Amino acid sequence: MQSKFAFFAAAALVAVSFAPIPATAQDFTPENPQCIAPSNPGGGWDFICRTTAKYLFDLGVINDAMQVTNMSGGGGGVAFAHVTKERNEDNNLIVAASMSTSARIAQGIYEDAEQDDVHFLATFGAEYGAIAVPADSEFQTLNQMMDAILEDPRSVGIAGGSSVGSYDHIKPMLVAQEAGLEDVTQLKYVSFDGGGEAMTGLLSGSVEALSGDFSEMLGFLESGDIRIIAILAPERLKNYPDIPTAKEQGYDVVGANWRGLYMPAGASDEAKEFWKNAIMTMAEDQGFQDALEAAAIEPFNNFGDDMHAFVAQTIADVTKLSKEIGIIQ
Structure with missing residues (x-):
């Protein structure tokens, strides 16, 4: 069987060239910039906003410190509706996005939403998914957990x-x-509003396992609170060679999650150009790249027309996959 999401894992290693800032971008200067993380603190979307806010300000790309606002609910749907219905022309707003954003559009979870309802700005990184259990879990391997699920699918809360x-x-x-x-x-599957709350659910014993992105689990792995029984990567991570892949345990699944940003579709062309180039400048910075590496996030850059085409393709791919596994008809 072909590895699921292998197309994305391969794409995550491709970088694009950086273009000079066009004159139109210099016609706009943000005032009181804001980044919305569509989840509670502690998850991947929160990481996107807080890291972006720090480096854009530190690099002098923006003059005012960026406000980070957590707006959880509906798997990002509350924030998406807020942007499209209330702030469609806001030039000073950017919003954290990821594979989950395009997946929800594909599956119709964001009511009546389409790609062009917002303006997708960029991706700047990608990371692999992982499955974790508490440090004292009875499951020592992914095989053991899958055996329990095959015997009784409702016996293991994820x-x-x-x-x-x-x-x-x-x-x-x-x-x-x-x-x-x-x-x-x-x-x-037990849904929480953000990776931080999901981790709390795991450590409190309300569920048996956690599905998320590796960066969200890293601190708890290093503290010894959890064990990661599978990384959804094509091979073991260079910096974490002791973590087995799902693939080597007999499950040919590769899952990579892109990290990026969108902004209101009705914002001015000058604002869109400014924010695109601001993210490009940030992505070139070595300090920013070091922050991504520390979080086990691989460089993965898409901007402008490339970003639009990339999101369109991911929506098409998720639609097809969701039909195959029965999530949508």
């Missing part, structure tokens, strides 16, 4: 920091499908 049908949900469904679970919708 937390995720986003809604049902999200990428956090899709990843364990793909593994279960590879394990031989005929109806993967039987999988017990």
Whole structure:
């Protein structure tokens, strides 16, 4: 069977060239800039906003410190609706986005939403998904957990920091499908508003496992609170060679999650050009790249027309995959 999401994992290693800032971008200067993280603190979207806010200001790309606002709910749908319905022409607003954003558009989770309802600015990184359990879990391997799920799909609660049908949900469904679970919708997925809350659910014992991105788990791995029983990468990570892949345990699943930003579709062309080039400048900075590496995030850059085409392709791919595994008709 072809590796699920392998197309994205390969693409995550491709970088684009950086263009000089056009004159039009210099006609706009943001005032009181804001980044919305569509989740509670502690997750991937929160990381995007806080890291972007820090480096844009530190690099002098923006003159005013950027406000970071957490706006959870609906797997990012509350923030998406807020932007499209209330702030469609706001030139000073950017919003954290990821694979989950395009997945929810594809699956119709954001009501009546389409790609062009917002303006996708850029991707600047990608990371692999992982499945974790508490340090004292009875499950020592992914195989053991899958065996329990095959015996009783409702016996293993798997937390995720986003809604049902999200990428956090899709990843364990793909593994279960590879394990031989005929109806993967039987999988017990427990939705939380952000990776931080999902981790709390895992450590409190309300669920048996966690599906998320590796960077969200890293601190808890290093503190010894959790064990990661599988990384959804094509091979073991260079800096974490002791973590086995799902693939080597018999489940041919690769799951990579892009990190990026969107902004209101009705913003001015000058503002869109400014923010695109601001993110490009940030992505060139070595300090920013070091921050991504520390979080186990690989460089992955898309801007302008490339970004539009990339998001369109991911929406098409997720639509096809979601139909295959029964999430949508």
